[in-house]
Amino acid sequence: MNYEKILKILKSLRFILLLRNFFKIRPVTFLPPRSNDGFVSDFFFFDCENKKNTKFVVTNFSSQVFFDKDIKENIELVVFDLKGNQILNRRYDIEKRKTLEIDFEELGLKNKQGSFFIFHYLSNYEELISQKAYGAERGYVAYKAENGIWNFMHANGIACHKTEKGKIHSLVSTSFLKNKYIPQLSLEDVSEFSLILNNPTFKNVDVEVKIFNKEWKLIENKIKKLKKFQTHIFSFNSQDAVFAEVSSNIIFCRPIVRKSYQSGFDMLHG
Amino acid sequence: MSPFYFFLDHSDKSLNSSVDLFSFPSTNLLTNHASKDLFIHAFYSDGNQWISDNLGIIKRNSQNTIKKKDLNSDFIDESVFICLSDENKISLGDVEIDKISSFEAYPPWRSNIKIIGNSMSTSYQGEIPNSFLDLKLSLVSCSPMFQMDKDVENFFYLVNIQRNPKKIKFKVKIFNLKEEIIGEVDCFTNSINLFNLNKILDRKEKMIIFTSDEYGGIPLYFSKDKNSEFLSLEHTHPPIEHIYMGNRFYFQKKKKAHWFKI
Numbered sequence: 209m210n211y212e213k214i215l216k217i218l219k220s221l222r223f224i225l226l227l228r229n230f231f232k233i234r235p236v237t238f239l240p241p242r243s244n245d246g247f248v249s250d251f252f253f254f255d256c257e258n259k260k261n262t263k264f265v266v267t268n269f270s271s272q273v274f275f276d277k278d279i280k281e282n283i284e285l286v287v288f289d290l291k292g293n294q295i296l297n298r299r300y301d302i303e304k305r306k307t308l309e310i311d312f313e314e315l316g317l318k319n320k321q322g323s324f325f326i327f328h329y330l331s332n333y334e335e336l337i338s339q340k341a342y343g344a345e346r347g348y349v350a351y352k353a354e355n356g357i358w359n360f361m362h363a364n365g366i367a368c369h370k371t372e373k374g375k376i377h378s379l380v381s382t383s384f385l386k387n388k389y390i391p392q393l394s395l396e397d398v399s400e401f402s403l404i405l406n407n408p409t410f411k412n413v414d415v416e417v418k419i420f421n422k423e424w425k426l427i428e429n430k431i432k433k434l435k436k437f438q439t440h441i442f443s444f445n446s447q448d449a450v451f452a453e454v455s456s457n458i459i460f461c462r463p464i465v466r467k468s469y470q471s472g473f474d475m476l477h478g
Numbered sequence: 479m480s481p482f483y484f485f486l487d488h489s490d491k492s493l494n495s496s497v498d499l500f501s502f503p504s505t506n507l508l509t510n511h512a513s514k515d516l517f518i519h520a521f522y523s524d525g526n527q528w529i530s531d532n533l534g535i536i537k538r539n540s541q542n543t544i545k546k547k548d549l550n551s552d553f554i555d556e557s558v559f560i561c562l563s564d565e566n567k568i569s570l571g572d573v574e575i576d577k578i579s580s581f582e583a584y585p586p587w588r589s590n591i592k593i594i595g596n597s598m599s600t601s602y603q604g605e606i607p608n609s610f611l612d613l614k615l616s617l618v619s620c621s622p623m624f625q626m627d628k629d630v631e632n633f634f635y636l637v638n639i640q641r642n643p644k645k646i647k648f649k650v651k652i653f654n655l656k657e658e659i660i661g662e663v664d665c666f667t668n669s670i671n672l673f674n675l676n677k678i679l680d681r682k683e684k685m686i687i688f689t690s691d692e693y694g695g696i697p698l699y700f701s702k703d704k705n706s707e708f709l710s711l712e713h714t715h716p717p718i719e720h721i722y723m724g725n726r727f728y729f730q731k732k733k734k735a736h737w738f739k740i
Contacts, residue, residue: 234508235507235508237507237584238722240723241723248722265622265684265685267620267622267685269720271655272620272717272720272733273720273721273729273732273733275732275736305655305656305657306655306684307622307655307684307685309684336721336724339724339725339728339729340723340724340725341721341722341723341724341725341726341728341729342721342722342723342724343720343721343722344719344720344721344722345720346715346719346720347622348621348622348623348712350623350710355708356708357625357627357630357701357702357703357708357709357710358625358701358710359600359708359709359710360623360699360701360710360711360712361712362712362713362714362715363715366722387505387507388505388506389504389505389507390502390504390505391504391603392498392500392503392504392587392588392589392590392603393498393590393601393603394498394541394543394590396543397543397599422540422541424539450541451541459507460505460507460585462504462585467599469597469598469599470597470598471595471596471597471598471707471708472597472598472707472708472709473598474598474599474600474601474709476590476601476602476603476712477603478504478603
């Protein structure tokens, strides 16, 4: 085995990855799962407050990749409130070539907000394991105000891994040092907007959001310590806001952005 | 040279489009970029050659929003692409791929691509990688992002750019989840292709699949109410994004092979 191969193996060892992340030396944004089966999910935001609603469209994963195999599939929906408390856990069977539409208000989550995972469980992981790969739920969530139409947004990233009988494990990298993220979008066209951030790790993380005008003059900043699976909506009202900067121990801390316009709101990942 | 951005033109002329451009990346996490003044270039294909226009400079550490309606009059009715560059002149036909390295970033150097309605806007963070100029692309896009409510119109955009300025026609097939063909549309390369889906959508369909083994691009799904007061815009992930780690291309290749043989 040559030197380069040895170095590559060493660099990918979990302990080395965590060390690299801790000191932000060539960090990795997401970590490998601990077992070779199971499924990966984003930590999606839901909002049923003030007559808003959220829906999620789940597609049978096996239909997307295992066309020639008869694989049975079910999903687990795990919902947390803003404080990070688990408030719902539900299983659904999902047939091949079918989609499932989950309406959050119908789940009894009226006036609640928070974040959720969708894990798929397959009767056979052989092909995924043979390719050292994992299925990932990175699907489509839609938000609606009382009189509006659904406003769609795809997943924001990778968050956690779970096997059918195992526990949730975070794949999100954190660091001792803070990292900054500035979404490449302007806030100039709205005065009311929110940056929505959740914590899909088991650690407490600090998140700071700073809002700047066009000349990079600080308008407002807000700081929040987020506990495990907690979600926070950083809301602002400013006529002059242009840039938003997120600073956090989460290495890749990308916010969901909600812009409020005259008739409705637009949700997008930053 | 930055990735390419574009304006989402619409047949409803009350709608406008814009792009938010940035002279700095979203994070210097993995790649280190010093922000600097950059030239903004707009260009379109007339079917034979790329026509370009230098729109001026975006200053270091700043942001510019360009609206389609503010472009030169000969650009207004064209499929216009935008990019940023250190150089004041760009010839798309000759640009060397190594010129893009200065903009390689993780996550990619994006723009906010927006459709502006009467009383709200909708947008997504997007870009077309420069590598698309020379790649043989194909398309499998599975979307649940349409709405069958009364008075909601649903649209499909396919944004394609190639180095060759010719506008070549290609077919995009539309399937339901039962793998039955429910429609077919003609698209063109180097164009912002737009189709109203309401004519082919069936109330029973929960997901539709757009495929082409000839060309690809960025598939976007746009919905609006009849007064353009409520809007929704999002793209679908390429198949590879539903796989984490490992040999992701194995599954993408398999999925595409499946849909292309139908």
